Amino acid sequence: MKGYHVAVVGATGAVGQQMLHTLEERNFPIEKLTLLSSERSAGKKIMYKGQEYTVEKAEPAKFDGVQIALFSAGGGVSKELAPEAAKRGAIVVDNTSAFRMDPNVPLVVPEVNKSDLNGHNGIIANPNCSTIQMVVALEPIRQKFGLSKIIVSTYQAVSGAGAAAIEELESQSQAILNKEEFTPGILPVKGDKKHYQIAFNAIPQIDKFEDNGFTFEELKMINETKKIMHAPDLQVAATCVRLPVVTGHSESVYIEIEDENVNVQDIKALLQNAPGVVLQDKPEEQLYPMPANCVGLNDVFVGRIRKDLDNKKGFHLWVVSDNLLKGAAWNSVQIAESLVELGIVK
Amino acid sequence: MKGYHVAVVGATGAVGQQMLHTLEERNFPIEKLTLLSSERSAGKKIMYKGQEYTVEKAEPAKFDGVQIALFSAGGGVSKELAPEAAKRGAIVVDNTSAFRMDPNVPLVVPEVNKSDLNGHNGIIANPNCSTIQMVVALEPIRQKFGLSKIIVSTYQAVSGAGAAAIEELESQSQAILNKEEFTPGILPVKGDKKHYQIAFNAIPQIDKFEDNGFTFEELKMINETKKIMHAPDLQVAATCVRLPVVTGHSESVYIEIEDENVNVQDIKALLQNAPGVVLQDKPEEQLYPMPANCVGLNDVFVGRIRKDLDNKKGFHLWVVSDNLLKGAAWNSVQIAESLVELGIVK
Structure with a gap:
């Protein structure tokens, strides 16, 4: 099996670490591994398949010879270095929001629009976390029964806001249990003006606000869903809420389909065999998905499927x-x- | 000022205690106070306005002479004793689901349908917690702009499931922070077969499941909302989720109104002056309602008001x-x- 020169940018971060775990677990064909980070984290040692790697400072020349570069070091780093990596022949898979809505950049969830990878110009964008799981669950429904409308309310975990947010949830929870004082410093948004208690609370703000009253997180779900599904006329609305959960996003999703002769059993049968989906839906056994049960698993779990009581085309x-x-x-x-499977990276 | 003979049934429970606090805080005109409970809690001492009361076992004869009986001791107690209290001339205000959908029983949220009290037959039902706050926020909108559809996803606190559920959340949270084992025993539903972790999790089940896949809690929101608003044709859908929050329910509500020429500013201006509502909606100052800020306050807090991006009649x-x-x-x-204000209790 051919091996590739792979770079991971942001190797010391929460997602970077998960990427290395996943590459190892999947036994991805790596011939050479380059681990990059900010200057602050450069010099750190990371183990991969029993071998020690030293993290280097990310800069353009480090991408010479790299074939696949996985970026997850923040939008600023991606904006600066992803084009440099692409210029040197690497195919960038960028986990930030920097290029997602760029019409020249494919935004890809393999279960949904893998073939969009063929249109890449050196950079491929990985969608927002809350978007990905929703489109994996809904694309089979869209393809088979048509899809006209989505209204989603999210229940999002703090790990999406990074390691400091996890620490904040845990230390705040302990302070509240001890009846001690604490000062919020990270959530809801590190770079925003005010910070609020997340432990034993729910914060209806993820990312900053846009002028129309929606947050960027909500607009990401709205715009990215349409782009990934190639469905510009699909109606999408989102309300995004941060919860005191460490890992595992949940979503309450209402959809309207085009076919009015569909029942719950049809949707269940479809999702039972859908790629990337695990159906967990037996109310009589109290079986439904929960964040505490999804941690460490690659699948998207779907349950609580109900037909709307008023609209024949509506499902929850x-x-x-x-x-x-x-x-x-x-x-x-x-x-x-x-990229390997389709022969796009050679 | 005339005083009344008031009985509180379930005086030692979480809601019963809150009722006594509220009666005291509002300086409700009480001439005689009778505190009742199950046999198990009978004999306990409770202070009210500096005076000690002994809790007595609830039984029919205890309602002789009672004018207003506030029930919050579970549906079984209400089914058995509320008719007995009414038969003896008391007006029962029942906080359980026992009589809510009975066509002979008014289901009342004073900001919405106070005049329904006039039609009572001895029993008045207090709606489900998640229903009340939603109808207080939506009734002014319904009256001014018409209301055709509601889709709500809830974020509900554990105190709705009683004191044991609060204790379970706190002890589980501590166990998880200590990396210790624990065995869930209460949530999601004390009387159901399986129990799940609530700390750092989200459970999409409140109350038991109906055959149509909805939970009773969801059906309560759907049916009670139509009854309180006298709007049998209103379309209502609900998804109810339990969170690791001690007190304070949150709701992500999508509505469709009948007037398509309404903007966010119109809704804000309306709710600014609506009874029982406090508008907290300044995204530019990160001002929005959160459960941690509502505890101990009587109001319903509304924020994050947005016009749907696709539907002119849609709002979030x-x-x-x-x-x-x-x-x-x-x-x-x-x-x-x-009841006092309208001269219904004399």
Whole structure:
């Protein structure tokens, strides 16, 4: 088996670490591995398949000879270095929002639009975590029954906001249990003005606000879903909420399909065999997806499927997935595997 | 000021305690107070306005002479004793689901349908916590702009499931922070077969499942909303989820109104002056309602109001309230105050 020169940018971060775990677990064909980071983390040692690697400072020349570069070091780093990597012949899989809506950049969830990879110009974007799990669950429905409308309310874990947010949830939870004082410093958005308690609370803000009152996170779900599904006329609305959950995003999804003769059993039968989906839907056994049960698994879990009581074309679903895996690292590695499978990277 | 003979049934429970706090805080005109409970809790001492009361076992004869009886001791107790209390001339305000959908029983949220109290036959039902806060926020909109559809996803606190559920959340949270084992025993539903981790998790089940895949909690929201608003044709759908939050229910609400010329500013101006509502909606200042900020307050907090990007008649709102107060104790006491105000209790 041929091996590739792979670079991981942001190798010391939460998602970068998950990417390395996933590459190892999938036994991805790596001939040479280059681990890159900010200057601050450069010099750190990381083990991969029993071998020690030293993390180097990310800069353009480091991409010479790299074939696949997995970026997850923030939008600023991607904007600066992804074009440099691409210029040197690497195919970039970028996990930030920097290029997602660029019409020249494919935005890919392999179960949904793998063939879009063929149109790449050196950079491929990995969608937002909350978008990925939703489109994996809904694309089979769209293809078979048509899809006209999505209204989603999310229940998102703090690990999407990085390691510091996990630490904040844990230390705040302990402080509250001890009846001690604490000062929020990270959530809801590190770079925003105000910070709020996340432990034993729910914060209806993820990312900053746009002028229309939606947050960027909500607009990402709206715009990315249409792009990935090639469905510009699909109606999508989102409300994104951060919860005191470490890992595992949940979504309460209402959809309207085009075919009015579909019942719950049809949707269940479809999702039972859908790629990347695990159906967990037996109310009589209290079987439904929950974030605590999805951690460390690559699948998207779907349950609570109900037909709307008023609209024959309306259905409700509950969709859960590990936001660091299918929502980030696994989808990126899956794109890399697809590049190999389709012969796009040679 | 005339005083009344008031009985509180379930006086030692979480909601019963809140009812007594609220009666005291509102300086409700009480001439005689009778505190009742199950046999197990009978004999306990409770302070009210500096005076000690002994809790007595609830039985029919205890309602002789009682004018207002506030019930919150479970559906079984209400089914057995509320008719007995009514037979003896008391007006029952029942906080359980026992009589809510009975066509002879008014289901009342004073801000919405206070005049329904006039049609009582001795029993008045207090709606489900998650229903109350939603109808307080939506009724002004329905009256001014028409309302055709509601799709709600809830984010519900554990205190709605009683004191044992609060204890379970706290002890589980501590066990997880200590990396210790634990065995769930209460949530999602004490009387159901399986119990799941609530700490750092989200459970998409509140109350048991109906055959159509909806939970009773979801059907309560659907059916009670139509009854309270006198709107049998209103389309309502609900997905109810339990969160690791002690007190304070949140709701992500999508509505469709009848008037297509309404903008966000119109809705804000309306809710700014709506009874029982506090508008908290300044995205530019990161001002929006959160459960951690609503505890101990009687109001319903509304924010994140946005116009749907596709449907001119569609709006999104985020509604938060203390589920033990407006969701239970305060709404019950408010009904009692309305009974006095309307001269229904004499």
